[in-house]
Amino acid sequence: MPELPEVETLRQDLAKEVVGRKIRAVSVANGRSVRRHQSAKHFRAPLEGRTIRSIGRFGKYLLMGLDSKDILVVHLGMSGQLLRVKSVKEPKPKHTHVVITFTQGGELRYVDPRTFGEMFVSIAPPKDSALPQRVIPASNTPGGEGAALRKSVPELEHLGFDPIEDMMSWDKFAVLLRKHHAGLKALLMDQSFAAGIGNLYSDEILFAAGLRYDRYSDGLSAIETRRLYRSMVETLAEAIKHRGSTLADEQYRDLFGEVGDYQGSHQVYDREGEPCRRCRNPIQRVKVGGRSTYFCEHCQI
DNA sequence: ACGCCCGCCTGTAAGC
DNA sequence: TGCTTACAGGCGGGCG
Numbered sequence: 001m002p003e004l005p006e007v008e009t010l011r012q013d014l015a016k017e018v019v020g021r022k023i024r025a026v027s028v029a030n031g032r033s034v035r036r037h038q039s040a041k042h043f044r045a046p047l048e049g050r051t052i053r054s055i056g057r058f059g060k061y062l063l064m065g066l067d068s069k070d071i072l073v074v075h076l077g078m079s080g081q082l083l084r085v086k087s088v089k090e091p092k093p094k095h096t097h098v099v100i101t102f103t104q105g106g107e108l109r110y111v112d113p114r115t116f117g118e119m120f121v122s123i124a125p126p127k128d129s130a131l132p133q134r135v136i137p138a139s140n141t142p143g144g145e146g147a148a149l150r151k152s153v154p155e156l157e158h159l160g161f162d163p164i165e166d167m168m169s170w171d172k173f174a175v176l177l178r179k180h181h182a183g184l185k186a187l188l189m190d191q192s193f194a195a196g197i198g199n200l201y202s203d204e205i206l207f208a209a210g211l212r213y214d215r216y217s218d219g220l221s222a223i224e225t226r227r228l229y230r231s232m233v234e235t236l237a238e239a240i241k242h243r244g245s246t247l248a249d250e251q252y253r254d255l256f257g258e259v260g261d262y263q264g265s266h267q268v269y270d271r272e273g274e275p276c277r278r279c280r281n282p283i284q285r286v287k288v289g290g291r292s293t294y295f296c297e298h299c300q301i
Numbered sequence: 302a303c304g305c306c307c308g309c310c311t312g313t314a315a316g317c
Numbered sequence: 318t319g320c321t322t323a324c325a326g327g328c329g330g331g332c333g
Contacts, residue, residue, distance in 0.1 A: 001326065032310090060327085078326055079311075095311085114310045116327060182304095191328085199326065251312090290306075291326065 002076040003060060004164065004196030005239035006252050006260065010082055011057040011146070013255040014064070017084050019139045021102040022051045030097035033112060036120040036155075046070045046121045047100070053136050056145035059159050059195025063149040065136035069124035071153055077116030083109045084255045113251075122153045159195040163232050164240075170222075173229045177217040184228070185213035185288055194232070200245060200269045203294045205235045207267045212300045213286075213293050238265070245269075268294040 002010075026047045028040035037043040046068065056063040062082070064072040074082065083093075086106045092099075098110035098119055110119060125131035134152040137145045147165040150156050161168065161176075180187055187193050188202040197205070206213055208231035211224060220228065239245065244260035246252045247270060252260060267277055272285040276296040286293050 075327085077310095077328080112310095113312070114326090116310065186304095189327090292324090 001078050001198055001200065002080065002244070002252055003198040003201050004057075004162075004236055005201070005242075005262065006244035006254075007057050007060050007062060007076065007196070008164065008240050009243045009254055009260070011055050011062060013084075014055045014062070014082070015139060017255060018052050018064075018102070018108060019055060020051065021104055023047050023049065023100055024103040025101045027099045027101075028097065029099075030095075030115065032115045033097040033110060033117065034119055036118065043119070043121060046123060047072060054139040054145050054149070056137075056147075056149035058146040058150035058156060058162050058165065059191060060198070061150075061156060061159075061195075063146060063153065065145070065149055067136075069134045069136055071122045071124075071134075071136075071149060072119065073122055073153065073155065074110070074119050075117050077112065077114065077118070079114040079251055080110065080112040080117030081251065081253050082255060083111060083253070083257055085109055120155070122155055124152075158192050160191065160193045162195050163197070163236055167233070170226045170229055174220075174222070174225045177220060177225060177228075180217045182217050183214045183288070184211055184217055185293060187217045188232070196236070197232075199291050199293075200266075201235060201239065203269045204239075204267060205232050207296060207300060208235050210300055213288055213295055238262070268296060270294065 026044040028034055028043060031040055034040055034043040050066040050068050052064050053067055054065040060075060062074040066072065084106065088107055093111050095113040096109050096111050100108040124134040137148045146162065184206060185202050188197045188205060189199065209228045211228060239262040242260060242262035242265060243254060244252060245262040246259035247263055268283050271283045271294060273282050275281065276283055276299055279296065279298045281296060281298045283294055284297055
């Protein structure tokens with residue numbers, strides 16, 4: 001399941017591979033992947049003939065800024081993959097729903113067996129509109145393009161802060177935590193609180209912070225608040241360095257079809273019954289809100 | 302208004 | 318061995 005580190009890995013590779021490329025044609029094999037649009041044609045029209053200017057990421061969303069100022073938005077859901085293919089002749093994997101062909105050759109394929117993911121084009125406000133005009137930041141803008149791109153995408157207004165793009169002080173983080181009376185795991189996974197954290201990384205973050213999943217967000221000491229913030233940023237940054245996690249029963253692949261490297265560093269996720277790497281007690285698994293939650297009852301208080 | 306839970310999906314694996 | 322069932326879970330929407 002692609003979460004923030006996996007999507008960020010894709011962003012970095014897309015920035016090198018597709019920025020500056022011109023879209024020759026778009027084909028849609030499964031309309032469900034572009035379900036926000038009235039029809040596949042409404043998805044294809046604003047893309048064909050356009051050049052990709054920059055790539056951003058906000059939460060789990062990829063944002064491709066076009067020369068038209070429209071933005072192609074991609075969410076991989078549970079099982080989505082974006083694959084850069086040099087030769088059009090390479091056999092298409094099953095569940096290839098969208099193919100973007102470039103004029104310079106090669107193509108970008110969107111593959112998604114479970115179709116929870118989606119692609120859509122966020123249309124820029126017209127030039128004579130009273131709405132603020134959209135600015136597509138240059139590629140490799142210092143501080144990231146994601147936050148800048150996201151601000152002009154109304155479809156993503158519901159998202160909270162991005163833990164990597166939107167750094168903040170511990171004091172401000174404490175204020176945000178105290179606005180809610182929620183279990184820490186549920187809050188970390190709430191995309192309108194923090195964008196980009198899913199089931200896997202919420203468990204890893206809480207282990208790194210030494211906090212239980214069911215601690216209340218408005219009941220942390222100052223030191224615990226700092227530990228949580230630090231663990232959140234450092235766990236995600238470390239996973240990005242390792243190009244994300246690919247589990248045995250999952251299909252996360254990077255832009256080139258390669259697996260991630262962070263799964264070997266997992267402390268708790270998918271390790272039920274195995275010894276805690278810190279205290280050797282067995283890792284526990286419980287259900288929280290219907291989702292598997294892994295933790296160490298000795299190391300997390 | 303907010304929290305909970307279902308429905309959407311397919312592939313894999315456990316269970317009978 | 319082969320069929321059925323459970324599980325994986327992000328997100329939108331409906332219900333209490």
